[in-house]
Amino acid sequence: MAKFNNPTKVITGVNTRWSYANVWQPKSINGGTPKYSVSLIIPKTDTDTVNKVKAAIQTAYNEGESKLKGNGKSIPSLSVIKTPLRDGDLERPDDEAYKNAYFINANSSTAPGVVDADRQPIIDTSEVYSGVYGRASINFYCFNSNGNKGIACGLNNLQKIKDGEPLGGKSRAEDDFADADDDFLA
Numbered sequence: 627m628a629k630f631n632n633p634t635k636v637i638t639g640v641n642t643r644w645s646y647a648n649v650w651q652p653k654s655i656n657g658g659t660p661k662y663s664v665s666l667i668i669p670k671t672d673t674d675t676v677n678k679v680k681a682a683i684q685t686a687y688n689e690g691e692s693k694l695k696g697n698g699k700s701i702p703s704l705s706v707i708k709t710p711l712r713d714g715d716l717e718r719p720d721d722e723a724y725k726n727a728y729f730i731n732a733n734s735s736t737a738p739g740v741v742d743a744d745r746q747p748i749i750d751t752s753e754v755y756s757g758v759y760g761r762a763s764i765n766f767y768c769f770n771s772n773g774n775k776g777i778a779c780g781l782n783n784l785q786k787i788k789d790g791e792p793l794g795g796k797s798r799a800e801d802d803f804a805d806a807d808d809d810f811l812a
Contacts, residue, residue, distance in 0.1 A: 633685040635765045639675040640787045643667040645723060645756045645794075646731075649738055649784060662781060663733035666762050667714065670726050679711050679730065682766045686777050690768025694775050708776030710766065723757075723793050732764045732781035739783040748786060756793040760786040 645665040652660035668675050687694070687704045695701045710731065714724030740748045748754060763782035769775070 632765065634682045634689070634767065635763065635782070636675070636678045636682050638666060638668060638679075638762045638764070639672045640761055641669055641672055641759060642675065642762060643723065643727075643790060643793075644754070644758050644760060644762075644784070645729075647754055647756045647758070649740055649754055650751045652735070652737075659735065661733040661735055662737055663731065664738075664762065664781060664784070666730045666732060666764070667724060668728045668730070670728060676711075676728060679728075679766075683709055683711060683777050686766040686768055690777075693768045693770050696770050696775070702775055704777075708774065710777060710779040730764065730779050732762065732779040734781040738781050741783070741785050743785065743787050745785065754784070754786060757790040758786050759788045759790050760784055 643666075645667055647664045649662055649664060652662050654660045655663075668679070670676065684704070687707075691701045694707065712729050714721070714727040714729050718724035718729075740754055742748055742753075762784050765780045765782060766777050767780060769778050
C-alpha cells in the first residue's frame, strides 16, 4: 500500500506517554462539543519526534497563512500565535510526569483507532489509561475562530507499546490485588 506523504502528520516515538486519555468516550471541555482527546508527553530527549513536530507546525503555518490572515492586513508571526507544542517544565512545573518533557494536547471529533504493539485492535478499554506509553498519529492545522488564531493538533490513531505507572493517583484493580493474601478463604 502506497503511503501518502502528509508533511503536517507526525507519528510520535515509542516513549511518548499518554495522559488525560479520553480515547473511548468523547468528553466535553467547558461545555464544548464532546471530543476524544489525549495529552501526549514527549521526552525532550526524543529529538527526532520534537523536530518532526516543529517541522509539521511550520508547514501547517505556511499552508494556513490565508486562514491566519483572515480579514486582517497581515499574517501574525508563528511566534505570537497559539501552538500545540508546550514545555512541561514551564507550564506544569509541579507535575513529575511532565518534567523534562514537551506535551501536546490532541483531539478529534471521531474516535481514534487504538491498537497494541502488534497492531491488533485493543478491545479491553482498561488496557488504555493515563500513564501508558505508545505512539500517536497526529496532524497539525491552522485555526482562526472567535478571534483566536493558531495551530491545533488533531488526533488520528494510537498504538500502545507498553504499560506505565498510572497517572492521576488511581491504581488499577489488577495491581491492587496482585499481592493479596490468597488464604482469605481458608
